[in-house]
Amino acid sequence: MTVVIQEQSIEADSPAPGRMLTVTLNGKRQRVHIEDRQLLVDVLRGNLGLTGTHVGCYNGDCGACTLRIDGRVAKSCLILAASVDGSDIVTIEGFGNGQLDPLQQALWESDAFQCGFCVPGHLFALDDLLNNNPEPTDKEIRDALIGNLCRCTGYMNLVAATHEAAARRRCSAPCDKYERDDSEV
Numbered sequence: 001m002t003v004v005i006q007e008q009s010i011e012a013d014s015p016a017p018g019r020m021l022t023v024t025l026n027g028k029r030q031r032v033h034i035e036d037r038q039l040l041v042d043v044l045r046g047n048l049g050l051t052g053t054h055v056g057c058y059n060g061d062c063g064a065c066t067l068r069i070d071g072r073v074a075k076s077c078l079i080l081a082a083s084v085d086g087s088d089i090v091t092i093e094g095f096g097n098g099q100l101d102p103l104q105q106a107l108w109e110s111d112a113f114q115c116g117f118c119v120p121g122h123l124f125a126l127d128d129l130l131n132n133n134p135e136p137t138d139k140e141i142r143d144a145l146i147g148n149l150c151r152c153t154g155y156m157n158l159v160a161a162t163h164e165a166a167a168r169r170r171c172s173a174p175c176d177k178y179e180r181d182d183s184e185v
């Protein structure tokens with residue numbers, strides 16, 4: 001039996017189609033060259049070095065890649081970077097404008113996380129909840145976290161911390177009751 005192997009021509013590596021992406025990222029205008037096929041989370045982490053946006057699944061299931069685009073929370077593993085040209089993006093590096101937001105502080109004080117992998121996504125989901133609902137119930141908090149998974153801690157402390165953060169945000173400044181005593185740290 002004769003086996004005929006057909007010759008195939010394989011094109012030399014050619015650069016993937018790309019473009020310049022321009023966004024406002026954490027308050028600053030940013031231009032970066034991307035490949036058309038790149039996901040937003042990969043551009044943030046790989047091209048721009050913003051590794052606070054995490055990847056747990058690339059599937060839209062875990063919520064670790066959650067951030068804010070044009071004022072709305074989104075999962076950046078489900079979004080092509082090319083589709084957000086011109087957008088205003090906030091990652092965890094820009095959360096709270098460089099200071100600990102009451103929500104971050106409440107999570108920290110309530111032992112609401114262990115490894116911290118889920119925290120960036122949780123913060124955006126809970127921030128969105130509190131922006132729209134300043135006094136949520138337990139159920140509303142749990143519902144808001146339905147797309148964000150934590151493998152370490154469970155959710156009881158997260159719920160408690162969210163109530164605490166909601167109270168702090170409602171409290172008109174200065175609110176001495178909620179000021180943290182740094183001498184204990």
Ligand code: FES
Nearest residue numbers: 056058060063077
């Ligand atoms: S990495 Fe995006 S939802 Fe899991």
Ligand code: FES
Nearest residue numbers: 114118150151152
């Ligand atoms: S604290 Fe580890 S995954 Fe949530």
